[in-house]
Amino acid sequence: MTHPTVATLAAWVATPRADGTTRHGIRRLFEDDPARFRRYSRRAGPILMDFSKTSLDDEALELLHQIAVESNVFGRRDAMIRGEPVNATENRAVLHMALRAKGGFTVGEEDASAEVAKTLAAMQAFTANVHSGRLVGATGKRFTDVLNIGIGGSDLGPFMAVRALWSDGCPMRPHFLANVDAHAWEALRPRLNPETTLVLIASKTFTTAETLLNATMVRGWLREALGQEDVSAHFVALSTNIPATSAFGVPVGQVFGFRDWVGGRFSLWSAIGLVIALSCGWAALAGMLEGARAMDEHFLTAPAEDNLPLLLALVEVWHVNGLGYTARAVLPYDNRLGRLPAHLQQVEMESLGKRIHLDGHPVGHATGPVVFGEPGTNAQHSFMQLLHQGTTPVPVDFILIARPDHGWADNHRMLLANGLAQSEALLAGRTLEDVHTEMAETGADAATIERVALHRVFPGDRPSVTLLLPHLDPVTLGALVALYEHKVFCLGALWQVNAFDQYGVELGKHLAAALLPEVASGAEPGHHDGSTAGLIAAIRGAWNG
Numbered sequence: 001m002t003h004p005t006v007a008t009l010a011a012w013v014a015t016p017r018a019d020g021t022t023r024h025g026i027r028r029l030f031e032d033d034p035a036r037f038r039r040y041s042r043r044a045g046p047i048l049m050d051f052s053k054t055s056l057d058d059e060a061l062e063l064l065h066q067i068a069v070e071s072n073v074f075g076r077r078d079a080m081i082r083g084e085p086v087n088a089t090e091n092r093a094v095l096h097m098a099l100r101a102k103g104g105f106t107v108g109e110e111d112a113s114a115e116v117a118k119t120l121a122a123m124q125a126f127t128a129n130v131h132s133g134r135l136v137g138a139t140g141k142r143f144t145d146v147l148n149i150g151i152g153g154s155d156l157g158p159f160m161a162v163r164a165l166w167s168d169g170c171p172m173r174p175h176f177l178a179n180v181d182a183h184a185w186e187a188l189r190p191r192l193n194p195e196t197t198l199v200l201i202a203s204k205t206f207t208t209a210e211t212l213l214n215a216t217m218v219r220g221w222l223r224e225a226l227g228q229e230d231v232s233a234h235f236v237a238l239s240t241n242i243p244a245t246s247a248f249g250v251p252v253g254q255v256f257g258f259r260d261w262v263g264g265r266f267s268l269w270s271a272i273g274l275v276i277a278l279s280c281g282w283a284a285l286a287g288m289l290e291g292a293r294a295m296d297e298h299f300l301t302a303p304a305e306d307n308l309p310l311l312l313a314l315v316e317v318w319h320v321n322g323l324g325y326t327a328r329a330v331l332p333y334d335n336r337l338g339r340l341p342a343h344l345q346q347v348e349m350e351s352l353g354k355r356i357h358l359d360g361h362p363v364g365h366a367t368g369p370v371v372f373g374e375p376g377t378n379a380q381h382s383f384m385q386l387l388h389q390g391t392t393p394v395p396v397d398f399i400l401i402a403r404p405d406h407g408w409a410d411n412h413r414m415l416l417a418n419g420l421a422q423s424e425a426l427l428a429g430r431t432l433e434d435v436h437t438e439m440a441e442t443g444a445d446a447a448t449i450e451r452v453a454l455h456r457v458f459p460g461d462r463p464s465v466t467l468l469l470p471h472l473d474p475v476t477l478g479a480l481v482a483l484y485e486h487k488v489f490c491l492g493a494l495w496q497v498n499a500f501d502q503y504g505v506e507l508g509k510h511l512a513a514a515l516l517p518e519v520a521s522g523a524e525p526g527h528h529d530g531s532t533a534g535l536i537a538a539i540r541g542a543w544n545g
């Protein structure tokens, strides 16, 4: 019998095993195999990945590995590191791994590694000059605050890292301005001293409308506050579009470039990461690069059965294509990882929210799920209800950090206990019989038990993966982020979609540009659907009082 593909996996999953059991159950797998945790967990460097709380068994895992072989996941990986244009629609190489490698990467004739080393050295020297006060603002004062203006990959990755690694005592105070909504700027402005604020304009293309408008607005603020036209000492640009940075007036020595083989959502390792070095110190960025490099090594050398990114991707295929689950939650049990779900949303959804096969035809299977998340324990007090008792299971990634960086041991114990309890509750559930017994023991009368008991049942058998890090620091964070990046690469290969373009963001940008004059001025509205036309009229009405 030919084995199933990604497209026919669901039919295979729906067929019971030879012994009549279904392929959804997880509890039963633990009953049958007390060593399941040992057999279904792996380590890569500091990261322990436990995927025993999924319904994968040996047969299913072997099948998924066969699909990976037929999808040529590792062959595609090797083409990627050779600098081939694996981003086929844009005809670009994909080499964010070169940003953290010690050397050896080329793209065509270009020595990518030499370029990376040069930029890193320039960034390090610049960081040292800012921290030492050799570089100062227009009025001669030292920079104390750094404001990163950027959006999407030019905001989310660096913001996530700074939130994870910054603490009092770090060299500079970090701030981020992404949204074109000036309420964000209004909230930020009172906290900034124009004399001591260094502004990074982070934009791969240097054409992103929101970023350019915000940068122009902030430059106007600086000019007015400092009473002078030339405020260029306060500006740094991080971009692939060097001519546009000059046109904006950023001094050449304050421009840090990178190449188009760095995708926006993978760019925090490039010049886009400068805010990490400025605010948290050079060692923070260097440590992240080191951790990511170690995960790259693992991805490139570990055999398929021990390869964490591939295994994480295979678990996702199992859930999305085998079991039909269309969402996944990421729950870091560490408040410092509060922006990790947002970063992963872009890394995963912008990469895998695709419907056209690499061969140019529509794919015949589901692709990227909705990704969402919040730090635990906060998540438990909001959307976890649906995960425990809703009609469709939502797989969870639990991210636990064993050792905290504070002395409040009771809090950390409670945090970890909660993380473990959530994954245990999703797996174990609670039966009607248990509910009856417990309610009777607590003195409930028969009528109350009858009325409420079913509402208190947890179906259980709901999957989760746990990633356990010994400690949160630049190295472990770098490894964690790189793990997810490589998982996305594997999924692109498994689903046979281009994980590196993002045409889906363009139509909205185009329409917004067309709508701009109609919303903001009295220009005659163009042709729109009835809803949009009605809303334009209502906005105009409200605006005009």
Ligand SMILES: O=P(O)(O)OC[C@H]1O[C@](O)(CO)[C@@H](O)[C@@H]1O
Pocket: 151, 152, 153, 154, 202, 203, 204, 205, 206, 207, 208, 211, 264, 265, 350, 502, 505
């Ligand atoms: O860095 P840029 O060119 O300003 O782009 C910002 C973001 O916009 C996008 O192109 C999507 O609109 C992302 O892919 C990117 O990270």
